[in-house]
Amino acid sequence: MPPTAKPAVSTQNLRLDYGDTQILRGIDLDLPAGQTLALLGPSGCGKTTLLRLVAGLLAPSAGEVRIEDQVVAGPGVFLPPERRGLGMVFQDYALWPHLSVAGNVAFPLEMRRVGRSEIERRVGEALRRVGLEHLAGRSPSALSGGQQQRVAIARAIVAEPRIVLFDEPLSNLDRELRENMVGELAGLIRSLGLTAIYVTHDQSEAFTLADAVAVMDRGRVAQLAAPAALVEQPGSAKIAEFLRLGSLVPMRRAADGWAVDGTGLALAGAPLDAAGETAQVLIPPRALLVRAPEEARLTGEVTALHYRDAAYVASVSLVTGAAPVPLQVTTNSPMRLGERIGLEIISERLRWFPAEANTTP
Numbered sequence: 001m002p003p004t005a006k007p008a009v010s011t012q013n014l015r016l017d018y019g020d021t022q023i024l025r026g027i028d029l030d031l032p033a034g035q036t037l038a039l040l041g042p043s044g045c046g047k048t049t050l051l052r053l054v055a056g057l058l059a060p061s062a063g064e065v066r067i068e069d070q071v072v073a074g075p076g077v078f079l080p081p082e083r084r085g086l087g088m089v090f091q092d093y094a095l096w097p098h099l100s101v102a103g104n105v106a107f108p109l110e111m112r113r114v115g116r117s118e119i120e121r122r123v124g125e126a127l128r129r130v131g132l133e134h135l136a137g138r139s140p141s142a143l144s145g146g147q148q149q150r151v152a153i154a155r156a157i158v159a160e161p162r163i164v165l166f167d168e169p170l171s172n173l174d175r176e177l178r179e180n181m182v183g184e185l186a187g188l189i190r191s192l193g194l195t196a197i198y199v200t201h202d203q204s205e206a207f208t209l210a211d212a213v214a215v216m217d218r219g220r221v222a223q224l225a226a227p228a229a230l231v232e233q234p235g236s237a238k239i240a241e242f243l244r245l246g247s248l249v250p251m252r253r254a255a256d257g258w259a260v261d262g263t264g265l266a267l268a269g270a271p272l273d274a275a276g277e278t279a280q281v282l283i284p285p286r287a288l289l290v291r292a293p294e295e296a297r298l299t300g301e302v303t304a305l306h307y308r309d310a311a312y313v314a315s316v317s318l319v320t321g322a323a324p325v326p327l328q329v330t331t332n333s334p335m336r337l338g339e340r341i342g343l344e345i346i347s348e349r350l351r352w353f354p355a356e357a358n359t360t361p
């Protein structure tokens with residue numbers, strides 16, 4: 001974003017308490033226009049609460065929400081949802097059963113007292129965008145889950161908002177449909193030039209759709225970064241663990257470097273500033289190369305195996321002479337359960353974390 005451009009949505013020190021319980025503990029976000037931000041995190045971390053504060057369905061306990069540089073919530077200011085100019089799509093679709101598909105999509109325009117012919121034109125356009133123009137006259141109850149969610153999306157975009165909020169919109173759909181729809185939704189958001197905030201606990205959804213992902217943890221943003229940057233440079237061992245980026249292996253300082261805790265197995269490449277006597281190292285699958293056992297310094301035994309997306313994904317137990325170390329390996333070469341394989345570690349692809357990094361309150 002050029003330094004002068006105003007963010008489409010921003011929050012400053014946004015807080016929400018229920019009684020004595022702090023739900024959001026000071027959220028600072030800037031979302032540039034035309035970008036999609038995913039809020040990703042475990043159940044209860046505050047994703048939906050943050051979205052509801054932006055939507056105007058909740059008022060903050062402290063801090064500020066701005067939309068296109070207008071304060072919409074803050075000390076002495078609160079704009080209701082209908083005055084924030086946002087589209088919203090929820091998990092449960094919330095379609096009216098007594099209205100047809102077209103009637104549901106027309107509803108936000110009728111509330112705004114848009115003329116009949118203009119409504120017809122815009123409803124037709126919104127339904128075309130989601131591929132449902134042929135079902136305009138149907139009742140929502142005669143649609144599949146995926147079609148119902150498309151109606152909800154058409155309804156959210158019919159008034160041509162610049163910003164759309166999505167709260168787990170695909171979580172009621174079965175896996176295959178979800179995977180198809182997430183790509184469709186990403187295409188739609190891009191082609192309409194929308195700014196979007198997308199709540200999900202599904203990492204692959206977040207990584208498919210979003211320009212930036214805010215990983216949330218207990219009411220805070222633990223890390224905000226592009227998907228590739230999260231994979232390359234997770235901010236803490238806890239974030240790496242939540243994103244399932246690989247195995248986290250406990251390390252202990254040895255005479256001339258670092259060794260896997262409880263073993264004599266040395267690993268090179270620790271950054272010099274990794275303080276203390278203990279650390280953790282993230283070993284992502286892409287840091288491991290499979291070799292013939294006699295060609296490698298390390299040996300592992302295959303303990304579990306899946307074939308997925310044209311590759312073998314194996315759990316491997318690294319043989320250390322002491323406790324085995326569990327690792328994950330991806331390879332194109334066939335493997336068998338129980339097989340012994342050689343492993344080479346690419347030390348530049350390891351990520352080191354000081355032990356303290358896992359104990360943030």
Ligand SMILES: Nc1ncnc2c1ncn2[C@@H]1O[C@H](COP(=O)(O)OP(=O)(O)OP(=O)(O)O)[C@@H](O)[C@H]1O
Pocket residue numbers: 018023041042043044045046047048049050201
């Ligand atoms: N009305 C309420 N009163 C008290 N606590 C609430 C209320 N609404 C939500 N909470 C609590 O706030 C926390 C955050 O809830 P929120 O729905 O934002 O989480 P989430 O990250 O969206 O979770 P999920 O993925 O399960 O939807 C939870 O611990 C929840 O129990």
